[in-house]
Each structure stands twice: as structure tokens, then as C-alpha cells.
Amino acid sequence: MQTEPYLGEGPGSTSSQNPAAASSILVADCGATFTKVSLLGLVEGQYRLIARGVSPTTTSGPNESVTRGIIQAINEIEYVTGRHFVADGQIVTPEGPSGDGVDLLVSTMSVGGPMRLAVLGGVTKELETLAAQAVSGLHAETCAIPAPAYRATMAPEMLAVGAGGRSASSPAQPGSWTPEQVSAEWERQIARMRELRPHAALIVGSVDNPLGATALQEACQLVMQTVKALSQQAEGGSYQLPVIYAGAPQFVEAVRRMLNGHAEVTRVDTLLSQAQLGPVSMAASALYERDVLRRVPGYDTLRSWSNSIPVGTASSLSSLVRFLAQHYAMNVTAVDVGSNTTTLMMAGERGEFIPLVNTGVGVGSGLSAILQQVGVQRIARWLPFTTSEDELRQFAMNHMLHPQSLPTSQRELHMFQAFAREAILLTRDAAKGENFGQFEADLILATGGVLAHTPKFGQAALMLLDALQPRGVTSLVLDRTMLISQLGAVATVAPVAAVQVNENDAVMHRLGTCVVPFGDLPPGQTAIRVGVEYSNGRQVTAEVMSGSIEIIPLKLNEQALLTLYPAPSVDVGLGPGERARAAEEIDGGLVGLIIDARGRPLAFPADETERQARLLQWMQIIGA
Amino acid sequence: MAMAYPPGGSAVPRIEVQRERRFAGHNARSIPLVYAGQEVLADQPVIRLELPDQPGSQSQPDAPVVIPAGLRGRVMKTTARGGVIIQTRAALLTGNIGAGQQVAGFLTVWQPVGSRPSPVPAGAILVIPGPASFAMLRQAIASGVVGIVAGSIEMRDLEGFLGVDMFDLFNSVDVDMAQASLPSLTLLFTEGFGSVSMLPSTLQLLTRYQGSIALLSGVTSTLYALYPELLISLPEAETRDNWQPSSFDTSLRLGARVRVRFGTNAGATGDIDYFFVHQHRFVSGVQGRAVRLRLADGTTLIAPIMNIERIP
Numbered sequence: 022m023q024t025e026p027y028l029g030e031g032p033g034s035t036s037s038q039n040p041a042a043a044s045s046i047l048v049a050d051c052g053a054t055f056t057k058v059s060l061l062g063l064v065e066g067q068y069r070l071i072a073r074g075v076s077p078t079t080t081s082g083p084n085e086s087v088t089r090g091i092i093q094a095i096n097e098i099e100y101v102t103g104r105h106f107v108a109d110g111q112i113v114t115p116e117g118p119s120g121d122g123v124d125l126l127v128s129t130m131s132v133g134g135p136m137r138l139a140v141l142g143g144v145t146k147e148l149e150t151l152a153a154q155a156v157s158g159l160h161a162e163t164c165a166i167p168a169p170a171y172r173a174t175m176a177p178e179m180l181a182v183g184a185g186g187r188s189a190s191s192p193a194q195p196g197s198w199t200p201e202q203v204s205a206e207w208e209r210q211i212a213r214m215r216e217l218r219p220h221a222a223l224i225v226g227s228v229d230n231p232l233g234a235t236a237l238q239e240a241c242q243l244v245m246q247t248v249k250a251l252s253q254q255a256e257g258g259s260y261q262l263p264v265i266y267a268g269a270p271q272f273v274e275a276v277r278r279m280l281n282g283h284a285e286v287t288r289v290d291t292l293l294s295q296a297q298l299g300p301v302s303m304a305a306s307a308l309y310e311r312d313v314l315r316r317v318p319g320y321d322t323l324r325s326w327s328n329s330i331p332v333g334t335a336s337s338l339s340s341l342v343r344f345l346a347q348h349y350a351m352n353v354t355a356v357d358v359g360s361n362t363t364t365l366m367m368a369g370e371r372g373e374f375i376p377l378v379n380t381g382v383g384v385g386s387g388l389s390a391i392l393q394q395v396g397v398q399r400i401a402r403w404l405p406f407t408t409s410e411d412e413l414r415q416f417a418m419n420h421m422l423h424p425q426s427l428p429t430s431q432r433e434l435h436m437f438q439a440f441a442r443e444a445i446l447l448t449r450d451a452a453k454g455e456n457f458g459q460f461e462a463d464l465i466l467a468t469g470g471v472l473a474h475t476p477k478f479g480q481a482a483l484m485l486l487d488a489l490q491p492r493g494v495t496s497l498v499l500d501r502t503m504l505i506s507q508l509g510a511v512a513t514v515a516p517v518a519a520v521q522v523n524e525n526d527a528v529m530h531r532l533g534t535c536v537v538p539f540g541d542l543p544p545g546q547t548a549i550r551v552g553v554e555y556s557n558g559r560q561v562t563a564e565v566m567s568g569s570i571e572i573i574p575l576k577l578n579e580q581a582l583l584t585l586y587p588a589p590s591v592d593v594g595l596g597p598g599e600r601a602r603a604a605e606e607i608d609g610g611l612v613g614l615i616i617d618a619r620g621r622p623l624a625f626p627a628d629e630t631e632r633q634a635r636l637l638q639w640m641q642i643i644g645a
Numbered sequence: 646m647a648m649a650y651p652p653g654g655s656a657v658p659r660i661e662v663q664r665e666r667r668f669a670g671h672n673a674r675s676i677p678l679v680y681a682g683q684e685v686l687a688d689q690p691v692i693r694l695e696l697p698d699q700p701g702s703q704s705q706p707d708a709p710v711v712i713p714a715g716l717r718g719r720v721m722k723t724t725a726r727g728g729v730i731i732q733t734r735a736a737l738l739t740g741n742i743g744a745g746q747q748v749a750g751f752l753t754v755w756q757p758v759g760s761r762p763s764p765v766p767a768g769a770i771l772v773i774p775g776p777a778s779f780a781m782l783r784q785a786i787a788s789g790v791v792g793i794v795a796g797s798i799e800m801r802d803l804e805g806f807l808g809v810d811m812f813d814l815f816n817s818v819d820v821d822m823a824q825a826s827l828p829s830l831t832l833l834f835t836e837g838f839g840s841v842s843m844l845p846s847t848l849q850l851l852t853r854y855q856g857s858i859a860l861l862s863g864v865t866s867t868l869y870a871l872y873p874e875l876l877i878s879l880p881e882a883e884t885r886d887n888w889q890p891s892s893f894d895t896s897l898r899l900g901a902r903v904r905v906r907f908g909t910n911a912g913a914t915g916d917i918d919y920f921f922v923h924q925h926r927f928v929s930g931v932q933g934r935a936v937r938l939r940l941a942d943g944t945t946l947i948a949p950i951m952n953i954e955r956i957p
Contacts, residue, residue, distance in 0.1 A: 080870070134868065137818070216819040254821060256665070258725020386867050389812035415800060418811060418838060419907055421867055422741065426907035427933045427949040433908060434929040476930025 043124035045116045048507045049091045051130045054360035054385045054424040056090035068521040074098045086319030112326045131334040133317040135380035136161040136309045139219040143226025143236035155301040158376030168239035169206040173198035214247040221263045221308045228269045241279040265304045267292035335378045340509030342366045354462035358469035360385025363444040379448040384471045385424030388417040403439035405636040441471040445488035468500035478611040479644030482532045492539040493594035497532035533610025539621045541590035542567035548618040552584035565618045575609035656847045657737045659891040667728030669821040675727025685714045687858035691729045715749030715860030717878035734884040736877045743863030743873025745831030746824045748791040752859045772851045776840040782806045792831040792861040796843035815867045831863040833873040841912045846957045903953040915940040
């Protein structure tokens, strides 16, 4: 367990049942690997983070409950503060005159795994993408399984994937499947559903095609057969598969009748375009809360302790990111690298918002997904030493089996950080598919254990630059408290506390401002000349060569005016060769003013020795 | 499905547990042959399997396929999927990794006779105190052994034998389906991957019950936090008067024997002789709560609390 004490001046003198006027708040976040609890309290009239406790998440053993990990983490806070918050296994509330007890408990959860959503019916490529977008802000994953008749008629080229008999290269005619092939496809789909064990199904598709309502009918049949097959395997003899119906509206009653007694049906607007994403997302969110979160052992006890419903960590983070974008009128990107999930959320000052919760990809149990998706070579490229496939696989496997373990050697730490880079890259690439490729962040806010606990701030900065590859001028901020993912949930009951803790504690580790010239960087020549005018009048000019990264000293709480002179083919956001002078002073940070002229996309020398030398050089310059 | 426990290769000499004995294949119907409240012996058939007719098969119907209890105890109930929940007083060994469905067999400790191993009876669960290898597993399956309990194995050897990617196997959503495709040899490795022998205390426990019928499950799932386990129902004489479950204190305290489970010193065992009050900075630069361990050779080792586990 880890505890990070914060200097406070003790509890406020009053407590209240009014959540917005709470003197003390416990914020619990139950992650896949660790449970973090933070104590927020009033210090000189401002809400501050008083102390934190961390404990392994406790949901895996018999008779286990998520609340045991929460209490263990609270015990750490009790040890540090000398106050008592737990008695007889229950939270003491409200806060008393002695300082014992707490006024509010707010909780977020990402334990319990993602919600698996099967997308059924007449699933076109567009509908598959829309379904994925609808749940992209949730801890959920989709799997499209188009109805057999739909596949046979509308997409016969997919036939070779399991319906048997025909090679992928042989031409296929619409509707040309034999009964045996259709039958084989049914068996394959039932097996796929059984393997997937979905928490819910989303039925989509219109009827303005030669098949009419057949695809919807087959989707219902697949639901019924899945429920039957999985019920036989279920210990209690019953398997529930709720259905969100977003298909043709005229068939909703027919679908209800067909699924009557087999599955509960929730009707939402027909999914046709991005305009209908909201209702699908809300219905999926409700099912996530009911069928995933509420099944976490100990949920009911936790609910009884809270003034608010435990919410998904991703939902909480999205609230905060959108708030920050609007409050500061800037484009904000938040990245949270967890044990089993990597989250990237981008919110624009004009209300644009793209959330991407990459479930199964993380630096704990999610290491294996990274390894499988990108392969050994892509991970090894970030390592300043030679490694082997066996070593990386062994590392990933051991850490997957023991995700709470800490890296004790430099070699292990480099491997962790290499995986973290690829986790962010995978998530960034997925987000680019969401039409947000041109989003340029003014502020990058980073959290999650692998970033928050980096031994050196330069390591966190380099990971963010390598993986997110921002362009133009960006500020990097590290949330070492790992609180930003909970503050959205806090804001629902105590908005003032959320804002004050965010500003006072969560975003206090400013790594620095980063200038990233892009475009056609001339090899072996100066990419950009940077003029810095410090607040005390001192002036510095630096020339940064293409392919390199430089740090210009600009400490925390220092400001400077910046003038950028890019080479003719180089852009800093105003067009190739266009000089830029900041209208306002930029802030310094723990790393300094970073000029990243390595180019976009980032390229590595082909020669292994040179690649390692280049990585070491970048690390040395940035202090990683 | 096996009950979930924290990993760690722990061995508990006396425990009362309930386990569902079942057949996990998708293509057979399980019919319980016992009823709630009935006492069963470890070798007593408790489930009959109805296998589907093979299309075009001309062969005569085979003798009914039955599954023995594997545990001695009381039937608590039968389940909707055709399983039988048995309560038993047993010795329990949990492994770090494993593979394969539930099997019952005679516990047989592998003892080399001279330069050659002693013959192993078919249907045995073979205990290999040291690390296992690909060749050993191939030899075991050819000999009709139903299960192996060993100290460890190299990941490449295990993947070669099972013919699967271990990441896929441990992350399978449908655990039953994933196990069904494996070779019919159930495996449990007490220490995990590598080339480490099992702890002497573990071997001592297994040797004590050599010849007993045991129930072995190799199912390992990071998704559902499932770990392999071996249950050996205790002889009746050991469960009579004054029977008390053994208590195994998992807390970390001064003098506790622990093992490093991750990192450069993985596998090292020692006794805790100091708890650092403040966070310790390791060579990686990462800070964390730490302990100092005194190893058997008298040297010391500093390890993060998160990287160690208590052992008996």
C-alpha cells in the first residue's frame, strides 16, 4: 500500500447533510488492480486533497467485496491523519466535531471489466462504426455479428470466414449461399456468441433492402439461441441477455413478441447516423451500470455508503474534460493509462467531444492485448537496449499475472513505459478513426499509474510526446494525484470541491509548454529558431536542428514571451514558414520549455545501434 | 468453474470447501447420479454423460461414460448444468498457472529410479517436484497420465505442448470452450513460468497423500481471477474428532516467510526482517513501500511489498 500525505490544517469545523456544503469528502476509485481513496477537506476555506491511500482491489476471492479494498485504503488515510472514518466495517458519517467521520463518499469504478455488446441484425460497415462510436465513451466493447441471411445476400464475400466451402478469392453472387453454408454460418455465429458471452445485444438495421425484416428476425433468433446455450452452461441455469433495439421502428413490437420470455427489450431511436448516437449511448450506459457495475461484489454495500450512485470512471473523466475545455476555452486532451483500459478524451472549446475508452489495453492485465495488437517489434523500438521476443512476452505474462507488482530495475521500467507508449498510440489511432485526426490540443492532461508514478518528470513528458505526437504549441500537465478521473463524479454532488481540488492539487504538476514544429523538416538543418523573452527581461535564442529535441530552461511559476521562426517548409500551426509570436506569456514547468523537432510522424533510425543511441540522447536531453 | 483465490501457489493442509464437480464440454449432457445430502466417496461415479450420436456412426453404443466424484464428502446440491456440488474436508494446493479441465486421479510423486523414472500408472496425477519440460508432458500424456502438478515450466514449452498462445488462453471469455480445445492432460504449476522447483512444504504435503484420489483443475483466467487448484479429500481418520481447519496467515509481518513473485529477484524466498517506514526508492527510480528480506544464505534483499507474497 502507498500513502501520500498532504499538508493540511485539519478538518473544517462544521459538517452538513447538504452535499454541496460538505466539510470532508472521501473519493474512492475502484480500478481493475488498485483501489485509490482520497480525502478532500477544507483548508483555509478551500477544498484540498488531504491524504491518499492505495490498496489492491479486492474482488477476486470467495466472499470478496470491493469494499474491503476501500476500507484498507481508508485505513491508510486514518493512519496518516489520525482521524477515524470506519467503525465496525461501516463508514462513519457525517463528520463529527472531533474530525472523525466524513460528510460524503463518492465512488467511481472501472473494476468488473468492460461491457461486451453484440451488434446484431442488418449490420452494415457504417452501422458497425456508429455502434462503436455510441459506446466509445463507456467501458464497453462491441462485436458485430451480422445476421446470416444478411451476410449471404449483402456481403457474400465474407463467406469464406467460416461458412465453409468457398475460398476467399472465388467470386460470389448475392444470395448464392447453399443451405449447408447458411447452416454452417448459424453454427459459427452461435459459437461466437457463446465465446463472447455478451452482456447485451444491440439490434440494428433498416428494412429497405431485398431481405426486408429477415435480418431483424434472425437477430432475435440468435439472441434466443444464445440465451438457451449459455443458460445450459450457467451455474444458476439462467443467462440474461438484454437487448437494445435500434432497428426499423415498425418492427419493434414484433421483436418484443419474438423475444418475450427470452430477453428484455429497450427501444431507442433507429440508429441511422451520428444524430442517434446519444440515445444508444444512454441505453448502453444504463445497462453497463446495471449489468456490469452492480454485479461487482460489494456494490450494494458501497451504494449504501454513498450519497451518489457509483459511476463508471470513464463517465466521470468525460465530465471533467468537457468542463475544463469550456471553462478555459481551449482544446483539452486527457489520457489515462490504467491496468486494463487506456482512455483518451478530447474536448474542444466549441463543445466538440470525442471519448475513446480502449478496453482491454493497459499496462497491467492489458499488456497482452498490446503485445498481440502491435507485436514485439513495435514495443522493442522504444527500448534503449536489445531485447528478445521471449523476454518481452515473459515480462508481459508475469505482469499480467501479478499486475500489482512494481518495476524495480531500469530495464523493467523501460519495458513498462514502452508498453504504455503503445497503449496510448493504439488508443490515439482508434480516436483518429473517429474523425478527430486534426484535433490539436492546447492542453494535454495525463494520469494513470504508469505516468503519475514515473520517477522523473522528463519520462512522463517524453512518453506523452512519443505517443500522442502533438503538433504546434501544447501544455503538458501531469496529474500525480490520479484524481482527475474522479472529479467529474465529485462535481455531481459537490461542484465547488471538484473545481478547487482540480486547480489546487490535481493539475499542479505542470511539465511545461511544448513547441512541436511539423511539416517538411529539412534534414541536418535548423528546423526552428526560438526566441524566449523572460519576465525579467533576459532574452535567449535557440536554434533546434531537425530530428532533435531541446529543453530551454523555464521553471515552474516562470513565464516568458515566445517567438518562433520556423524554416520555410516547417509549420508551427500558422502555415509553413510563418513566424509566430505568442500574444501572452507562456508558463514554465517542471521539465521546462520543450522544443520537439523530431518530426511527425516520429521516425527511428533503421540501424539498431543508432536507434538505441538516439533514444538515449532524447532521454538525456529531456531528463528522462 | 473453480472458485477464485489470489494466486500464490499456497498450500493449505486442512480446509472445508464446496466444489462443483462437472463436465465442462459443450457437446455432452451431464446427468447427476447422486442427490443432495448423499455421502460420496472419491472414486464413486457422480455424473453420467450422454454424448451426442455421431452422424453416420455404425458402431455399437459404448458403455456409459461416468465421472467419479474426485472428492469424499457430502453432496450439497446438483446444478442446472448437470454438476454436483460436494462439500469436503481436504488439503488444498493453489497454483500460479495451469491449464485443462477438472480431472480426478491417483496422486503419484515422480521418483527417478537410478537414471530412469519409475513407471507411472495410467490415470495418475503425477507430481514433479522440479520444473517440467515439453518432453515430460509429451511422455506423460502418452503414458495415460491425466494430470501433472509441477514446480514450473518455460512458457515456450507450455505453449508448444498446448498448441495455444498463453495470452489468449488466460484471457478467454468462454473458459470452458478454451479448455476444451487443449490436450487431455490437466496441468498445475505451483510457481508459474520459469525453471523453479516447488517449495519443500508443498512437496511434503503432496508426498503425504501419495496414492490418494485428488481432484485437479488447471483453469487459469486473468479475466475471472481463476487459478488452478488441487484438492485432496482427507482420509476419514483425519477428519473425525477435534478437526479444525488450518489457519494460514497471509499478512506480512516481521519474521514471515515470503517469496518474491516478480522482477529481477523473482523466486527468491526469505524472512521479513525489516519494514521500511518511508517509501523506498528502487534502482528503477520507482518509489514504494518495501521490506528487507533475509535469505537462507544470510544475505539480504530489499523488495517492494507489492512484489512479495507470503508462503507457508
